[in-house]
Amino acid sequence: MRAFTNAYRAWQEEQAHKRAGSFSVGLPGHPSSGPETAGLNEIHCTTATPSASAMRSSVASTSSNASGGTGSDSRSGSGASLRSNRQGIPEATVARLPVYLRALINMQERGIITVSSEELAASAGVNSAKLRKDFSYLGSYGTRGVGYEVSFLVYQISRELGLTQDWAVAIIGIGNLGHALANYGGFASRGFRVAALFDADPALTGTVVAGVRVRHVDELESAIRGLGISIFVISTPPGAAQAVADRLVAAGITSILNFAPVVLNVAEGVDVRKVDLSIELQILAFHEQRKGGHALPQAGNGTAESDGGGETAAGPAASGPPGRALDPSLIDTGIPS
Numbered sequence: 001m002r003a004f005t006n007a008y009r010a011w012q013e014e015q016a017h018k019r020a021g022s023f024s025v026g027l028p029g030h031p032s033s034g035p036e037t038a039g040l041n042e043i044h045c046t047t048a049t050p051s052a053s054a055m056r057s058s059v060a061s062t063s064s065n066a067s068g069g070t071g072s073d074s075r076s077g078s079g080a081s082l083r084s085n086r087q088g089i090p091e092a093t094v095a096r097l098p099v100y101l102r103a104l105i106n107m108q109e110r111g112i113i114t115v116s117s118e119e120l121a122a123s124a125g126v127n128s129a130k131l132r133k134d135f136s137y138l139g140s141y142g143t144r145g146v147g148y149e150v151s152f153l154v155y156q157i158s159r160e161l162g163l164t165q166d167w168a169v170a171i172i173g174i175g176n177l178g179h180a181l182a183n184y185g186g187f188a189s190r191g192f193r194v195a196a197l198f199d200a201d202p203a204l205t206g207t208v209v210a211g212v213r214v215r216h217v218d219e220l221e222s223a224i225r226g227l228g229i230s231i232f233v234i235s236t237p238p239g240a241a242q243a244v245a246d247r248l249v250a251a252g253i254t255s256i257l258n259f260a261p262v263v264l265n266v267a268e269g270v271d272v273r274k275v276d277l278s279i280e281l282q283i284l285a286f287h288e289q290r291k292g293g294h295a296l297p298q299a300g301n302g303t304a305e306s307d308g309g310g311e312t313a314a315g316p317a318a319s320g321p322p323g324r325a326l327d328p329s330l331i332d333t334g335i336p337s
Helices: 002-018 052-067 091-109 117-124 128-138 150-161 176-182 217-227 238-250 277-291
Strands: 024-026 042-044 167-172 192-199 212-216 231-234 255-258 271-274
Touching: 091 117, 091 128, 091 150, 117 128, 128 150, 167 176, 167 217, 176 192, 192 217, 212 217, 217 238, 231 238, 238 255
Parallel strands: 167 192, 167 231, 192 212, 231 255, 255 271
Antiparallel strands: 024 042
16 A cells, blocks of 8 residues: 555656646645655645556556665666665664564554654664664665654565565474474564474374474475475474584575574575574673672682672672572573473
């Protein structure tokens, strides 16, 4: 619907320029803008009505230019159109796009129509200059004094992330974590359909988890071909993860989300995203230790010397139990399968 509206306005603008007596009227509360947003911010008064074929052509052109894409489903824009960026978006920007999308969807659900860069940046936890730079890669510059149109940004980011199509996802390793991932409702709501589950345990073969039958790993290659699986989630024990990854890559899988606490070695061209909750917890423990004013052991004697007033050379005395040692089993623990 958004693409249809923008196409209609773009068509009106084109017709208006062809007429000697045409004129433009700015929308109430919308200041004039540059050429990249003129089609969105002005209504050009004409009396003609576009034909169906003209509208279809405009929708295709507007949808392409709005996202700035140059893929198989888009066309190159002219000098004033939004720039091509399929190969030009930095990885750091790509990593922030899902965060922006989550904030925008939340705003959309609350009925918010437009949002300023400052407001959206605060919701996403970044500064507004960085947000505006990120959006410039999408060809979205907003409107001075108005901001960004929430629904259009949702469309732009979703399209750039590939969320406007259905993705078949499979999970291998149906232990505790695999069960939890299979039952996670957030996959389907973002266009990721759990198409298959795999495990090496014969006792699990044939059982049903979240409405999907668990297959034995022997069916891996045939299921990939038959179900058109694009993305695999590995939630196996660490010792099995590399062998699983090798089989997936050999079968043509190039996108892997790895929950196993191990670094996977894969061929060039294969994208691997790693999620290790134990590492995240250790990082949080690092910061919590400093926020709480816990004293760090001094080199040589294992404890910080007190000055007699409850203070140590490293700062205030630790508030935790004295002499408590860190359990070695807590270090480098992986995620249970």
